């Protein structure tokens with residue numbers, strides 16, 4: 001199983017990364033994407049992917065929360081990283097109007113600039129969208145013929161939003177959000193619309209611990225991806241092994257991963 005989104009350099013992991021890694025391997029996680037959300041952790045992600053390429057890949061990008069930091073320097077830094085093979089996607093990038101840590105204008109500007117970089121370096125887009133669907137779709141529609149591949153990660157939206165993404169030939173990333181009876185169960189009815197050939201799995205650790213875990217855990221980690229896979233197996237009506245195998249078969253060619 002491949003976890004396509006781990007915030008590996010966030011502080012909650014500072015004390016025990018090697019233990020987390022061995023638990024992940026024991027649980028059957030074969031590869032981890034260390035996700036970039038700032039210049040600094042994009043660089044750190046590239047470093048670990050260079051050091052341990054069999055276990056880690058990296059993405060490089062500026063999360064919409066930090067879009068106000070986008071400038072010529074950050075653009076140069078991200079461009080340098082995109083030239084490395086182990087940096088397999090541009091992201092996180094996108095729009096998050098839920099909390100607007102950066103203004104919508106700053107977010108749109110940084111997103112559009114990053115899409116141009118993905119096009120220039122022919123890398124897939126790893127995208128984040130929250131409470132910004134209309135603006136997001138408008139931007140993607142304009143650029144869809146120019147970029148190669150894109151995944152909307154941690155999808156938490158409506159059936160109509162899902163239809164829009166599938167129509168634009170985007171991939172979908174699902175997290176433990178769908179294991180949350182308070183806010184994710186409504187998605188179970190339409191998740192099977194996502195062909196397994198377009199579906200990828202992610203923990204978004206240390207965030208979004210699966211609430212199907214008993215007892216409840218507050219810090220998520222890659223080993224807990226198995227709870228998402230079990231939830232998906234229940235939703236699709238197939239085996240755990242089938243979800244694990246098919247999502248891996250989807251993930252490898254998407255990221256040019258052997």
Ligand SMILES: [Zn+2]
Nearest residue numbers: 092128153154
């Ligand atoms: Zn995100």
